[in-house]
Amino acid sequence: MERCRVIQERDIDGNVIEACQQGDMSAFQMLFEAYKDKVYSIAFYFSRDEASARDITQQVFLKLFTSIGQFRRDCEFTTWLYRLVANACTDEHRRRRRFVSFDDEAGVMNMIERGSQEENYIRRQINDSVRAAIADLKPKLRLPILLKYVEGLSYDEIANVLGCSKGTVASRLNRGHKLLARKLAPYRGALDSG
Amino acid sequence: MKMFKKHVSKHLSAYCHGELSPERSRSVAEHLLSCERCRREYDQIKLGVSLAKRLAPVPAPDSMWDGITVLLRGRSVDAARRPEHSWFGLAHIMAGGWPRFVAASAVLILIIGIATTWYYTRQPRVALEVEGLEGAPIVGSAPISKSGRLAVGEWLVTDSDSRARINVSSIGRVEIDPNTRVRLVETRATEHRLALAAGRLHAQIWAPPRLFFVETPSAVAVDLGCAYTLEVDNFGRSYLHVTSGWVMLELRGRESIVPAGALCETRPGIGPGTPFFEDAPEGFRKALAKIDFETGGQEATAEVLNVILAGARKRDTLTLWHLLSRVNGADRARLYDRMAELVPPPEGVNKDGVMRLDQLMLDLWKEKLEPAWFDTEDPSWRKAWRKGWED
Numbered sequence: 001m002e003r004c005r006v007i008q009e010r011d012i013d014g015n016v017i018e019a020c021q022q023g024d025m026s027a028f029q030m031l032f033e034a035y036k037d038k039v040y041s042i043a044f045y046f047s048r049d050e051a052s053a054r055d056i057t058q059q060v061f062l063k064l065f066t067s068i069g070q071f072r073r074d075c076e077f078t079t080w081l082y083r084l085v086a087n088a089c090t091d092e093h094r095r096r097r098r099f100v101s102f103d104d105e106a107g108v109m110n111m112i113e114r115g116s117q118e119e120n121y122i123r124r125q126i127n128d129s130v131r132a133a134i135a136d137l138k139p140k141l142r143l144p145i146l147l148k149y150v151e152g153l154s155y156d157e158i159a160n161v162l163g164c165s166k167g168t169v170a171s172r173l174n175r176g177h178k179l180l181a182r183k184l185a186p187y188r189g190a191l192d193s194g
Numbered sequence: 195m196k197m198f199k200k201h202v203s204k205h206l207s208a209y210c211h212g213e214l215s216p217e218r219s220r221s222v223a224e225h226l227l228s229c230e231r232c233r234r235e236y237d238q239i240k241l242g243v244s245l246a247k248r249l250a251p252v253p254a255p256d257s258m259w260d261g262i263t264v265l266l267r268g269r270s271v272d273a274a275r276r277p278e279h280s281w282f283g284l285a286h287i288m289a290g291g292w293p294r295f296v297a298a299s300a301v302l303i304l305i306i307g308i309a310t311t312w313y314y315t316r317q318p319r320v321a322l323e324v325e326g327l328e329g330a331p332i333v334g335s336a337p338i339s340k341s342g343r344l345a346v347g348e349w350l351v352t353d354s355d356s357r358a359r360i361n362v363s364s365i366g367r368v369e370i371d372p373n374t375r376v377r378l379v380e381t382r383a384t385e386h387r388l389a390l391a392a393g394r395l396h397a398q399i400w401a402p403p404r405l406f407f408v409e410t411p412s413a414v415a416v417d418l419g420c421a422y423t424l425e426v427d428n429f430g431r432s433y434l435h436v437t438s439g440w441v442m443l444e445l446r447g448r449e450s451i452v453p454a455g456a457l458c459e460t461r462p463g464i465g466p467g468t469p470f471f472e473d474a475p476e477g478f479r480k481a482l483a484k485i486d487f488e489t490g491g492q493e494a495t496a497e498v499l500n501v502i503l504a505g506a507r508k509r510d511t512l513t514l515w516h517l518l519s520r521v522n523g524a525d526r527a528r529l530y531d532r533m534a535e536l537v538p539p540p541e542g543v544n545k546d547g548v549m550r551l552d553q554l555m556l557d558l559w560k561e562k563l564e565p566a567w568f569d570t571e572d573p574s575w576r577k578a579w580r581k582g583w584e585d
Contacts (some may be wrong), residue, residue: 009428032259049490054261055429057254058462061262072236130248149249150547155213173207177242178235184245 016079020068028068032061035078039085041150046089046142048135056088063088075160082151082161085144094138127189133183141176144169201225201232206239222392245347261463263444265411265430270408322344322360329356331370349377352393362386362406379409390432394425403440413460416442420454430462437470450516453567461487468516471509478505482513485520499525503532511563519551525558537563 012034019027036057044054063084072079134145147153147161155173159166202222209222210215210251225273226233262560321343330337333344344350344360352358352374358374360368363386370376374393380386388395389409398421399406406417411430415422420439426432434441436452442448443458445465452458458469467486481501484494499521506514514533530548532541539548539555540562547555 001530029259032262036254036258040258041252044252045249050255053238053252054255054258054463057258058262058265058429062265065262065266126245127248130245134246134249145246146249149246150251155208155211170208171204173211174204174239177207177239177246180241180245181238181241185241187245188241 004063007194012077015075017068017071017073020065021071028065031064035081036061036107038151039081042082042085042090042143042146045131045134045146045150046052046139047092052092056085056092059088060084060093076157079157079160082147082153085164086147087162090139101171123129129184129187130180133180137176137179140171141179144172145176148173201229203232203235206232206282207243209236210239210243211552239390257463259463261412261430261461264462265558279511288327320381322362322386324380325352325359325361327359327369329353329359329372330358331358344378346381349375351375359534360388362399365401365405366397368398369396371395379538390426391426392426392428394423396423398438408461411445411463412462413443413445413466416444418442418451422452432460434458434460456512456567459483459486468513468520470513474513475505476508478510478513481505485517495521496525499528505526506532508536508566512567515556515560515563518556533559537566 012031016030017029020031034098039060040053040057043060044050044053047053047056062080064081071077134142137145143162144158147158151160155166158169162169202209202225203212205218205222209219212219214222226236233447244553245309248421254490287292300415307310323334324331324338324342324344326331326338326340328340328353330339331353332338332349333342334348336342339357339570343443350358351371352370352372354372358370360370360378362368362539365386368376368388371394374395375391375394376393377389377391378387379389384405385407386405387409389408391411397406397408397417399419400415401417401419403418408424410424410426410432412432413544415424415434417439420436420441422434422436422438422441424434426434434443434452436454437456438454439453441452443452443460443466445460447466448456450466450469452469455473456469456471464487468482470482474482478501485502486499488494502517504512511533513538514529520531521529526549527545528546536543539559543555548559
């Protein structure tokens with residue numbers, strides 16, 4: 001993830017941003033190519049739904065295109081971009097009020113007990129369960145988790161994106177981690193052995 | 195040794211992530227050595243961290259850029275370049291110094307001069323009549339009360355309290371619902387074209403096919419002599435419901451033909467989905483949406499196709515016929531078999547030809563299927579439909 005960020009920062013410099021501000025579509029496409037996966041990843045994990053992730057990603061880049069003239073470089077471009085992503089996710093959440101319920105701890109238990117010969121299967125199940133558990137967090141806990149683990153942002157950067165203090169970020173991550181641990185406690189053994 | 199008297203639970207995530215100062219970090223570590231309760235909580239946080247670390251980036255679908263460019267086409271590139279706050283533009287010019295300001299003023303005066311000359315010498319603009327049905331719809335930049343004219347390039351905008359009707363020359367009328375934005379793209383004897391950016395319209399057209407078009411961010415609706423409702427949501431997706439005649443939806447060579455009583459959805463970057471009848475079961479519709487708009491791979495397609503084939507009635511050959519060219523290999527063969535059970539192919543149409551999507555065979559079979567789509571066994575229905583708009 002870290003390596004990806006270096007590549008993107010190298011490709012997207014001030015000239016590309018300036019060209020976008022002048023309405024240069026090829027520069028905008030470059031910007032899109034550089035950040036589409038990051039934006040889509042957050043949208044996907046936030047909504048846990050491909051169609052919603054597509055919609056959110058499109059909205060973010062449309063908004064980016066129509067408002068990049070207002071970007072004044074008083075913050076990092078990525079901070080500004082992630083603010084758009086966070087807003088689009090929150091809007092989508094308000095619009096749809098559609099949650100994926102994660103209430104299958106019994107199923108998790110059964111699978112762990114059953115599965116000594118199915119390591120790949122278990123790994124995939126754990127990942128799916130993590131996604132579901134994250135999608136089940138409240139949006140204010142979900143976004144810091146995604147910005148931290150999908151985008152690798154620091155606490156200061158997350159605070160800038162979400163417009164809150166670093167202490168609030170720490171507190172929300174703390175609550176998010178505890179909820180994940182509680183929901184997915186049956187996986188503890190599988191993680192320790194894997 | 196200085197030690198935290200208070201428990202350190204609120205610092206534990208930051209401690210895990212190395213976000214604490216060295217001094218605070220050392221203090222937390224020392225506290226953990228002696229506090230059983232915080233150690234238990236730390237174990238829990240560490241489990242949460244190791245679970246969250248399993249989130250990996252997800253690549254965006256390849257077709258996304260196409261969808262964005264389609265949506266952008268509905269917006270002015272100039273508007274995108276322009277900062278929203280007009281004072282910013284002035285400040286930008288002033289920042290360039292007086293020569294730049296004088297040059298900008300000269301250009302402005304020149305533009306005003308040209309615009310004034312044009313205003314007094316222009317030909318009467320091509321326009322359509324608009325009637326206000328409720329509230330005060332806005333045409334161009336001014337609200338209208340009872341009637342107005344919508345010129346080519348102008349927007350008609352309704353708010354939550356207003357509705358309007360556009361009289362499309364002598365060939366039909368279009369009612370515009372509240373909260374709708376529609377632009378007149380073209381109006382001439384051989385083509386009338388609107389662009390629906392958002393909201394809903396109801397079109398009733400009594401003209402030969404292919405005279406009236408509505409562009410949306412994800413497809414173009416081509417009138418084939420009909421009445422229909424077309425809605426565009428905030429994400430550029432459109433929803434078509436045909437109440438009489440036919441409408442064709444198309445985007446970059448992908449076409450869906452939608453008869454009366456059928457619906458069709460479109461998505462930016464994908465285009466028209468597969469049409470289905472309004473009384474199709476919920477499971478049938480959901481399965482269809484998966485094939486049309488989700489990327490689930492061959493296996494997933496085969497699975498949802500089971501639902502579609504099992505639920506298909508005679509008139510649902512509308513859906514099956516469209517799917518023939520949208521699935522591959524074994525799935526296409528299964529479609530052929532089910533369609534042949536419901537409405538056997540006419541003479542000259544065989545499985546080999548359909549499997550390689552022979553256009554003539556597909557058209558011949560479609561012609562035989564069409565009476566079923568209109569719930570009539572009378573083969574003269576097409577003549578009657580054509581006569582409707584010829585009169």
